[in-house]
Amino acid sequence: xxxxxxxxxxxxxxxxxxxxxxxxxxxxxxxxxxxxxxxxxxxxxxxxxxxxxxxxxxxxxxxxxxxxxxxxxxxxxxxxxxxxxxxxxxxxxxxxxxxxxxxxxxxxxxxxxxxxxxxxxxxxxxxxxxxxxxxxxxxxxxxxxxxxxxxxxxxxxxxxxxxxxxxxxxxxxxxxxxxxxxxxxxxxxxxxxxxxxxxxxxxxxxxxxxxxxxxxxxxxxxxxxxxxxxxxxxxxxxxxxxxxxxxxxxxxxxxxxxxxxxxxxxxxxxxxxxxxxxxxxxxxxxxxxxxxxxxxxxxxxxxxxxxxxxxxxxxxxxxxxxxxxxxxxxxxxxxxxxxxxxxxxxxxxxxxxxxxxxxx
Amino acid sequence: xxxxxxxxxxxxxxxxxxxxxxxxxxxxxxxxxxxxxxxxxxxxxxxxxxxxxxxxxxxxxxxxxxxxxxxxxxxxxxxxxxxxxxxxxxxxxxxxxxxxxxxxxxxxxxxxxxxxxxxxxxxxxxxxxxxxxxxxxxxxxxxxxxxxxxxxxx
Amino acid sequence: xxxxxxxxxxxxxxxxxxxxxxxxxxxxxxxxxxxxxxxxxxxxxxxxxxxxxxxxxxxxxxxxxxxxxxxxxxxxxxxxxxxxxxxxxxxxxxxxxxxxxxxxxxxxxxxxxxxxxxxxxxxxxxxxxxxxxxxxxxxxxxxxxxxxxxxxxxxxxxxxxxxxxxxxxxxxxxxxxxxxxxxxxxxxxxxxxxxxxxxxxxxx
Numbered sequence: 001x002x003x004x005x006x007x008x009x010x011x012x013x014x015x016x017x018x019x020x021x022x023x024x025x026x027x028x029x030x031x032x033x034x035x036x037x038x039x040x041x042x043x044x045x046x047x048x049x050x051x052x053x054x055x056x057x058x059x060x061x062x063x064x065x066x067x068x069x070x071x072x073x074x075x076x077x078x079x080x081x082x083x084x085x086x087x088x089x090x091x092x093x094x095x096x097x098x099x100x101x102x103x104x105x106x107x108x109x110x111x112x113x114x115x116x117x118x119x120x121x122x123x124x125x126x127x128x129x130x131x132x133x134x135x136x137x138x139x140x141x142x143x144x145x146x147x148x149x150x151x152x153x154x155x156x157x158x159x160x161x162x163x164x165x166x167x168x169x170x171x172x173x174x175x176x177x178x179x180x181x182x183x184x185x186x187x188x189x190x191x192x193x194x195x196x197x198x199x200x201x202x203x204x205x206x207x208x209x210x211x212x213x214x215x216x217x218x219x220x221x222x223x224x225x226x227x228x229x230x231x232x233x234x235x236x237x238x239x240x241x242x243x244x245x246x247x248x249x250x251x252x253x254x255x256x257x258x259x260x261x262x263x264x265x266x267x268x269x270x271x272x273x274x275x276x277x278x279x280x281x282x283x284x285x286x287x288x289x290x291x292x293x294x295x296x297x298x299x300x301x302x303x304x305x306x307x308x309x310x311x312x313x314x315x316x317x318x319x320x321x322x323x324x325x326x327x328x329x330x331x332x333x334x335x336x337x338x339x340x341x342x343x344x345x346x347x348x349x350x351x352x353x354x355x356x357x358x359x360x
Numbered sequence: 361x362x363x364x365x366x367x368x369x370x371x372x373x374x375x376x377x378x379x380x381x382x383x384x385x386x387x388x389x390x391x392x393x394x395x396x397x398x399x400x401x402x403x404x405x406x407x408x409x410x411x412x413x414x415x416x417x418x419x420x421x422x423x424x425x426x427x428x429x430x431x432x433x434x435x436x437x438x439x440x441x442x443x444x445x446x447x448x449x450x451x452x453x454x455x456x457x458x459x460x461x462x463x464x465x466x467x468x469x470x471x472x473x474x475x476x477x478x479x480x481x482x483x484x485x486x487x488x489x490x491x492x493x494x495x496x497x498x499x500x501x502x503x504x505x506x507x508x509x510x511x512x513x514x
Numbered sequence: 515x516x517x518x519x520x521x522x523x524x525x526x527x528x529x530x531x532x533x534x535x536x537x538x539x540x541x542x543x544x545x546x547x548x549x550x551x552x553x554x555x556x557x558x559x560x561x562x563x564x565x566x567x568x569x570x571x572x573x574x575x576x577x578x579x580x581x582x583x584x585x586x587x588x589x590x591x592x593x594x595x596x597x598x599x600x601x602x603x604x605x606x607x608x609x610x611x612x613x614x615x616x617x618x619x620x621x622x623x624x625x626x627x628x629x630x631x632x633x634x635x636x637x638x639x640x641x642x643x644x645x646x647x648x649x650x651x652x653x654x655x656x657x658x659x660x661x662x663x664x665x666x667x668x669x670x671x672x673x674x675x676x677x678x679x680x681x682x683x684x685x686x687x688x689x690x691x692x693x694x695x696x697x698x699x700x701x702x703x704x705x706x707x708x709x710x711x712x713x714x715x716x717x718x
Contacts, residue, residue: 051564056554057560058564062562066560069532069562072528072533073533075525076574079529080598080600081599081600240569247572488622497621502621504621
């Protein structure tokens, strides 16, 4: 890949050093582009899915089938007046949406989208994912505090309590995956699930999958865990004083976090980019037709991306389905559910997986 | 007198049987200064367990004011209406919010709209109208002279 | 230059009109009709407006559904002022347009919200059917699409009266641009005189 890039730049007469320096930026530019595309689609998908699940039709006037709705929302939010209360802490008020959004962008770089498309491939990838996702909690508490508004403060505090309570079962459930795969590197975890649908981690650690699914919905503040931004209780919680582009950043952060959490679930439990069959479809179908191995590799890459996206959107659809169906949990029910139910369950899962790994 | 009613009330409370409505709800008149004892008796007595206060409202009959209480017994499934006659110049009556806690807001509303003062009420202030409204609108001689009325003129 | 301005205007107006986020401001019976407009049969989501935000800072359309009493009026004006520009108001229901059935005798109802905030679309009905509310939203979308960025600023400057809640009778309304025609005005007249009061009550 790099040779191709260097050759193209060479044709235009640009020196080699420039190609070397800008090549490292290339994955991150791709990640940023992916984030934008994902969110554009996801906002519309959420509205349409919620609408069809409640016997309505979502936005369908804006473009063909409502396709341009997200663009209209984005342009409108861009041009809205930016209000900051006089007594709000200016620096923290402006900084909070950035702190919520930036770690999510970094996590996009850690996920293995195909076998070679991992922007940051390090040995402790899994650990870094959870370290980064805890930073968003700081951003939400800052947003709540810097707004100088009692409802925002309550929302921020509740969100912090919820985030740290649900992170513990999450991490312990993921620990069982690290035990199964024997490594914290994301690519290794995916490769250890090779061999068709029955060797995915889903079957080896089913309780852990349930715990991870529930905890990750809680981490991105989705219904039924969206008490921090609950409309009926807290007038939008930590979001209350934000308007215009800053609010758009919160909005963006929520949808991009939902996508990347789904990618994480798919990578850890559902086999990542691996196909549910024993071998890639491209290999099965095209092995005899194509003799060129490089072209076959291209097809395999495309197919890996396809499997990852298909599984991810299945998980996202389930999350939206849950949003359309369930009511919101109260604050004390939230805490009780995490500490008294999910935490023992995740410990149970860890013990079972460790025993399984030891004796089998 | 009590024998006209299905329920028997002790004579010392001085209640007077007034009427029976078309769906067989009895209306009795109570003395304003014995109101709290009467309602406590009605609530606690095992023959007349009126444990729910449905509403407290006021009526401006031009010579006098009246306060009307609707009671309901979940044990016997009976309703009862109490009326108390007040002096127009000095409309004051005991508050029964110590007996029924539902009376708290109902009495605030009656004070707000009629100006009837409830003694020993924990928190007697206007509830439906803004706090600094002048006058009591449901009185028959009410003239709207609040300054917010200027909002309604061009 | 003019061509570029109108192209930007067109894009900007298209975006704003197709993504009107209402504020949940349902005071009384018209609120039920507003809620049923966002439900299954009369879907308001088709027009891009199903995101009802609870916080005024994120909303750009205020559908005042319901009677506005003298007690509610300061809260409503405060909510209106907290909304960021560009903002629009639909006066839904007869009570918001002229005071409705309370217009003749009531002591506590403000006769129409255009005495307090500037209204863009008036929607009569008691309550208006959900299709009527959708019609009002479509009319508002047409109004937004024919606006221009330059004119909007002048319109905004004309509609920022300073409201003074004071105890003395001689308070007055301050307008920033006296030469611009006032379409709504603020709250207090200069001095309310009781002798002008024509309300009479017959004693029983």
